[in-house]
């Protein structure tokens with residue numbers, strides 16, 4: 001029996017721990033706050049993050065990091081991306097040698113612009129990523145906890161590590177594909193949150209399905225552009241962690257990024273929204289990091305740029321839409337066309 005340790009008892013960590021336990025792994029869930037841990041132990045429910053869903057009684061709930069992580073075969077990091085480095089520093093002393101460490105967080109580190117597996121590699125393995133896996137794809141915890149059919153992707157440069165996670169978590173309602181393009185899978189999962197905020201802004205402004213579809217389609221185009229510059233394979237973005245996650249996050253009733261965008265469209269600020277929720281809205285930091293990354297690499301990302309101006313420079317959302325719609329006309333496949341010397 002494998003020991004699976006999940007770090008972070010927010011919505012995603014709780015849902016993943018539930019799957020691990022239901023798949024008969026010896027499962028531990030690390031909870032940051034004693035009060036929440038006691039409540040979950042008593043009620044078998046995480047009322048703060050997944051109210052109304054009973055979780056497996058087989059999950060060992062603990063606030064003791066050493067107890068949770070030591071001797072674990074698989075450690076799943078499910079804290080917000082801004083907490084990944086700090087948590088990795090704390091748990092590295094307890095890891096056994098051949099442990100597989102999984103990043104389930106979707107974000108880019110501010111300042112360093114690093115993906116989560118890069119942060120983990122630095123903190124745990126002196127930069128080596130051979131025991132690291134990124135888990136990503138269209139998977140709202142609220143549906144996973146109800147065992148609604150879901151398909152996601154486990155990416156690693158080490159196929160054996162990705163398959164170990166696949167074997168541990170896959171079941172009839174939770175299908176896991178493997179992929180070796182960890183760069184593309186992580187970027188797809190992080191960058192779709194920027195477009196999901198824009199999709200929410202569009203809804204908040206009272207726009208329709210056409211606008212959302214346009215944002216999703218042109219959004220994936222700019223994600224691919226940056227992804228290629230950072231070493232990702234273009235085909236990864238047509239997969240679960242690319243277009244798949246983009247579709248779900250831009251249209252789901254559960255997406256916190258989309259809901260935050262709706263509030264921005266209705267006139268609320270990033271500060272007001274962040275202060276009004278206990279849940280993480282990864283897309284805020286990711287918008288800032290992506291805007292700066294695009295500038296650094298000279299990549300054209302007009303939607304991300306307008307999102308940045310609205311979120312952090314006080315630009316009016318309607319004016320941002322005007323800026324996007326009134327740009328000079330272009331060929332839809334301008335990037336490919338210019339590579340083939342067919343520029344008009």
Ligand SMILES: NC(=O)C1=CN([C@@H]2O[C@H](COP(=O)(O)OP(=O)(O)OC[C@H]3O[C@@H](n4cnc5c(N)ncnc54)[C@H](O)[C@@H]3O)[C@@H](O)[C@H]2O)C=CC1
Pocket residue numbers: 008009010011012013032033049078079080081082083087104105106107139140141142278279280282
């Ligand atoms: N909720 C979902 O459906 C999915 C979430 N994710 C990703 O998983 C990650 C975690 O998200 P959620 O579980 O949804 O977040 P959440 O907002 O539901 O919960 C966050 C959890 O992290 C803990 N936490 C917050 N700050 C911390 C810190 N400084 N140190 C240690 N722990 C801290 C909180 O106590 C809480 O347990 C995010 O990167 C998110 O993008 C990925 C796929 C699905």
Ligand SMILES: O=C(CO)COP(=O)(O)O
Pocket residue numbers: 106137138139140141193196245248249254255256257258280281282
């Ligand atoms: O990544 C997710 C679903 O795949 C969760 O998205 P939100 O953080 O917007 O809820």
